[in-house]
Amino acid sequence: MxxxxxxxxxxxxxxxxxxxxxxxxxxxxxxxxxxxxxxxxxxRMDEIEKLIFDAPSLKVMFDAVITQGRRIFEINFITVVLENELKEFYPENYHHGEKNVYLGSENIFFDDLGGMDSNFSNGEPTLRGNLKKGSDKFFPNGISRRVRSEAIVPVHANGRIIAILNFGSQDNTRFMEGYGFRFLMRLARLVALKIEMFRVLGPEFRGENTDG
Structure with missing residues (x-):
């Protein structure tokens, strides 16, 4: 036993x-x-940072974020909403009538961003997954219908929002609460610093002679 x-x-x-x-x-x-x-x-972050650092103008920077960012981060959609005052840093013919004459220009929008803080908790990125559709406000022109998860990233300068970076995916779980949060915050700070640099340099840095 x-x-x-x-x-x-x-x-x-x-x-x-x-x-x-x-x-x-x-x-x-x-x-x-x-x-x-x-x-x-x-x-991936190192690659996008280099593109931002090397950009000779605001337009080139956001064109790079939109066109190259989709490849680097392997996501479907990127749009950018800029404060109206930043229009002066873009070529005068950036939007010529109904035709977008620059690469990526259909994904750049200008708006009054005053009051946008209410869309974000403590000014931090908003990440949402398992969506039936994305936010029309940040993914207009029918893009929202194809978005199943999204990261909406505010860019702050002098205590207010001057730009919003929007990342959308057709994957329900690509952007979930907490996913990639640190990198998104880092990207927002970098973009804010670059915008401030262009503000110091002046609106003559529009990038008219670049194709994006």
Whole structure:
């Protein structure tokens, strides 16, 4: 009887040990996966940061964010809403009648952003997933119908919103609460710094001679 109890105890210990080892392997795999994902996210952030730093004008910067950002972040839609006062930093013929004459111009909008703070908690990005459609306000012209998750990122300068970066995906779970939050905040701060730099340089830096 005693031998049987010892045998059962040893068998149980071996089973528990195997289960413990299996759990350890799963946790290690998860850690490696998270580390790889973080490394990829950092590489993507480094690439978009370089595009922003190297941009010779406000127009070129946002064209890069829109056109190259879709590739870098592997998402479907990017739009930008800019405070009306930033129009002076764009070529005069940026929107010529009904025709958008510059690459990415159909995704750039100018508006009065006063009062937009109510759309954000503590001025932080809003991330939403599992949507039937995105926000019409930030994804106009029918784009919202194809958005299933979104990240709406306010850009602040001097205590107010001067731009809003909008990232939309057809994947329901691409943007969820907390996902990529730190990188979005970092991107917003970088864009804000660059906008302030162009403000100091003056509206002559419109980028008329670039194709985006």
């Amino acid at each position: 005693k031998k049987e109890m010892i045998a059962k105890s040893v068998k149980l210990t071996n089973i528990q040990l195997r289960e413990h080892n299996t759990l350890l392997r799963k946790n290690l795999k998860r850690i490696v996966s998270c580390s790889t994902d973080n490394e990829k996210a950092q590489e």
